[in-house]
Amino acid sequence: MTDSITRYRSKTATFVFYGILTIGALLVLVPFWWMIITSFDRLRSAAMPNPVRFLPLNWTLYNYEVAFGNVNMVRSTLNNFILIIISFTANALVATLAGFALSKGKFPLRNTLLIFFLSTMMVPFESRVLYVFQLINKIGLLDSYIGYLLPPVMTCAFYIFLMKKAFDDVPDSLMESAHIDGAPLFIIYFRIYLPLIGPMIAALAVLDSVGIWNDMLWPLIVLRSKELYTVQISLVRYVTSHPGIVSAVVMMSIVPIATVFLICQKWIVQGIATSGMKS
Numbered sequence: 001m002t003d004s005i006t007r008y009r010s011k012t013a014t015f016v017f018y019g020i021l022t023i024g025a026l027l028v029l030v031p032f033w034w035m036i037i038t039s040f041d042r043l044r045s046a047a048m049p050n051p052v053r054f055l056p057l058n059w060t061l062y063n064y065e066v067a068f069g070n071v072n073m074v075r076s077t078l079n080n081f082i083l084i085i086i087s088f089t090a091n092a093l094v095a096t097l098a099g100f101a102l103s104k105g106k107f108p109l110r111n112t113l114l115i116f117f118l119s120t121m122m123v124p125f126e127s128r129v130l131y132v133f134q135l136i137n138k139i140g141l142l143d144s145y146i147g148y149l150l151p152p153v154m155t156c157a158f159y160i161f162l163m164k165k166a167f168d169d170v171p172d173s174l175m176e177s178a179h180i181d182g183a184p185l186f187i188i189y190f191r192i193y194l195p196l197i198g199p200m201i202a203a204l205a206v207l208d209s210v211g212i213w214n215d216m217l218w219p220l221i222v223l224r225s226k227e228l229y230t231v232q233i234s235l236v237r238y239v240t241s242h243p244g245i246v247s248a249v250v251m252m253s254i255v256p257i258a259t260v261f262l263i264c265q266k267w268i269v270q271g272i273a274t275s276g277m278k279s
Helices: 002-039 062-070 073-104 110-122 125-138 145-154 157-168 173-180 185-196 198-214 217-222 231-237 243-274
Strands: none
Touching: 002 243, 062 243, 073 110, 073 145, 073 157, 073 185, 073 198, 073 231, 073 243, 110 157, 125 145, 125 217, 145 217, 157 198, 173 185, 185 198, 198 231, 198 243, 217 231, 231 243
């Protein structure tokens, strides 16, 4: 009897728990669904329909046609992906090398150097954007991919800390064994330790991709040519009050990065679930 009551309470608690999660998920998805529906609805005015419609009254692709005609989303999306690839490559190289040195290296003031790196995260980028702009302008990198990517790559303290923690979880015995076999330090880093932190590198890829995709302040300042515009700059430059067209433009900007995020997220979960290490 007691076991039956315990199982009943356990099932009831589980049902309530997942019920609350479902309600929360629906509350989050309702505005997103509303935006999707509005992007496919042919609205006759610049005002939102009243009462709110959760299914289009007039199905149409007109909003997307206008959006494609006024916003060069293909070029902007391509620019974003180019920036993401370059940024991830540079950040992964810098962060993993620095993280490996801070985790496995034996040199004076190692912890002090780590604290110095982390302290840079306490200074908001907005408070130093003027000085960064002046520096990029003086070295002639204004209106270029390098000028846009150089400051974030040189100040990737969070990524360095993330990689250090990942290397901390890998046993030191692997390095000792490799040293005994006569392997050079770079080979130990590249061939032994780097493959073992694949999930963390994937997490870095997701964080960096989302950061590059959503960044607006710095590219708005440093990128001047229309050929170099990112998605966010294109959205800022195109101003309209029509809710259907606005929803279509926003959907066009969300779908690519959402797809990348979902793919990488699945890979991260699988990697973490299958890559446990013990000393």
